[in-house]
Amino acid sequence: MSVGVAILGSTGSIGCSTLQVLARQRERFRVAALTAHSNADLLERQAAEWKPAYVGLVNGESREQGAGSGASCLVEAATRADVAIVVNGIVGAAGLEATLAALRAGKRVALANKEALVMAGELVTRAAREGGGEIVPVDSEHSAVLQCITGRRPTELERLILTASGGPFRTWTPERVAGATVEEALRHPTWRMGKKITVDSATLVNKALEVIEAHFLFALPYPAVEVVVHPQSVVHAFVEFVDGSVLAQVGFPTMELPILYALTHPERVPDAGARRFDPVAAGSLTFEPVRPDLYPAYGLGRAAAVAGGTAPAAFNAANEVAVELFLEGRIRFGRIAETIARVLDAHRPGDAGSLAAVLATDAEARRLAREAACS
Secondary structure (H helix, E strand, O other), X not given: OOEEEEEEOOOOHHHHHHHHHHHOOOOOEEEEEEEEOOOHHXXXXXXXXXXXXXXXXXXXXOOOOXXXXXXXXXXXXXXXXXXXXXXXXXXXXXXXXXXXXXXXXXXXXXXXXXXXHHXXXXXXXXXXXXXXXXXXXXXXXXXXXXXXXXXXXXXXXXXXXXXXXXXXXXXXXXXXXXXXXXXXXXXXXXOOOOHHHHHHHHHOHHHHHHHHHHHHHHOOOHHHEEEEEOOOOXXXXXXXXXXXXXXXXXXOOOOHHHHHHHHHOOOOOOOOOOOOOOHHHHOOOOOEOOOOOOOHHHHHHHHHHHHOOOHHHHHHHHHHHHHHHHHOOOOOOHHHHHHHHHHHHHOOOOOOOOHHHHHHHHHHHHHHHHHHHHO
16 A cells, blocks of 8 residues: 655645655655645646645645645644655744644654754654654755664764755855855755755755754764765765764765655665766765854854754744845845844743744744844
8 A cells, every 4th residue: 555645845846856756656655745835836736646635835825625724734734644754845944833743643754844853853852752753854964874874773873974065155255255146145056956945055054954953863962963065965974883984875966865765764665766876977076174264154053053952943043034034135145144143142042842932932033133134
């Protein structure tokens, strides 16, 4: 019998890639639910092709009969009885409550929404324990780690090294980066992604979020999660074990492989659509340290992680607002890190053990970020 899959954010980059994977795996999976933020036209076309039992549109009126609407449709889709796997491809804090609900309902969550773990890692991991749900990462770096450690005992794991492409500004001066345009920031050298995550890759905020995510996924202290710049994006992560041995997962840049692995983990299944690896075509591979002067927001994220409590939620919220304002042309690129810094300076980390506390922090940090960015 095929496994029911709900895709939250089906019209986004991760959602569309997931449907491409599922199109090659129809004998194993069926689409039980689709939700989108506001792209009603594409959602309608997806629903016509896949005929899911449930369709939801967060912002707007879906034309599908019996469709859900509003933010509640995410939780409705994620907790349906005919859904075993929830692919959460929502960008930002909006994906948190659906992740919690799915885990409490015992679902596997194929998590591309890293912000859920960043904002509320304690809550998310607790929901999985108490509800019997399972978190399987979709991010290429965390998928790489999972592929390297599956079948190993947790006590064997010593250190992770996540890779970052360095984004489009890796060879620029900090002064030039500060004035970068939206068009320049969206010109990622190796990945094709949504706008928000592409800007996060240019600031390296994305990597700070991934460090926090790795801390909760793999139960490692922050000093044991390192980052190096790897412009070719062929090695996705290194895993060092207690005996000094190191394993790495490699492959050409694509989100389809980690999506497929999240659906089938710990098994592997044939997939005719995957581009096969060729070491000669990969060419020379290089690695560089992260430059603090070029990526100040990355350092702010790591500092928030170490501070703990509600600090990561404040970091995430401040970044989301700053990136939104940058994409709207209201602030320059350099103001993203400056805005985050001002919010974190004003924030006093509290306990992140309740959803109310996390959401209150999120709201307050967003307010502070708008004031800081526009002042």
